[in-house]
Amino acid sequence: MDVTVHMTDGAQIETTPEEMAEMAGSTFAASSRVPEAAGEGFDLSAWFAALTADRAESADTAFPAPTHLIVRAADEFQAVIPWSQLKEAFFLCALNGSPLPKGGPLRLYVPDGTSACLNVKSVTFVRFAADPGLGQDAVYGFRNEISPESLSSGFKAGSGR
Numbered sequence: 660m661d662v663t664v665h666m667t668d669g670a671q672i673e674t675t676p677e678e679m680a681e682m683a684g685s686t687f688a689a690s691s692r693v694p695e696a697a698g699e700g701f702d703l704s705a706w707f708a709a710l711t712a713d714r715a716e717s718a719d720t721a722f723p724a725p726t727h728l729i730v731r732a733a734d735e736f737q738a739v740i741p742w743s744q745l746k747e748a749f750f751l752c753a754l755n756g757s758p759l760p761k762g763g764p765l766r767l768y769v770p771d772g773t774s775a776c777l778n779v780k781s782v783t784f785v786r787f788a789a790d791p792g793l794g795q796d797a798v799y800g801f802r803n804e805i806s807p808e809s810l811s812s813g814f815k816a817g818s819g820r
């Protein structure tokens with residue numbers, strides 16, 4: 660299954676878990692960062708660095724550094740995560756060398772995140788956002804659950820585990 664990526668300059672890229680892992684350069688056991696997690700993943704920062712290096716070659720102007728990562732899942736679950744919480748973040752992309760049997764094509768893990776709820780399964784959309792207005796707190800929830808507070812931002816804020 661394909662993954663859609665939006666860069667901070669609005670550029671849209673279609674990719675696959677295999678291609679993302681290859682760009683990141685290496686995969687590692689998920690349990691090295693999240694003890695209870697099975698399978699293999701690749702580092703978010705390593706993949707992002709490779710993506711930006713690729714784009715810097717073709718773009719005339721540098722694009723803004725991200726302030727947040729937005730990930731969306733097949734079931735409309737979404738998380739908006741400040742960049743500062745993503746240092747150890749990785750995408751789970753395989754189980755014993757094969758595509759994920761469930762929770763695929765990718766699952767985000769955020770070991771430094773404020774909630775385990777940020778470990779979004781079935782990620783099909785990744786957006787790097789440069790918008791301090793998205794705030795300092797990570798938020799998550801289903802995009803189709805509209806609460807009065809979320810009407811302006813389009814997603815529901817969650818808290819705790």
Ligand SMILES: Nc1nc2c(c(=O)[nH]1)N[C@H]1C(S)=C(S)[C@@H](COP(=O)(O)O)O[C@H]1N2
Pocket residue numbers: 732733734736775776777778779780781782820
């Ligand atoms: N796509 C998707 N990812 C999701 C959710 C969801 O409903 N949909 N729930 C989140 C929440 S609220 C939690 S607590 C964890 C649960 O992960 P687990 O099933 O591995 O315990 O997944 C997160 N990832």
Ligand SMILES: [Mo]
Pocket residue numbers: 775776820
């Ligand atoms: Mo949760």
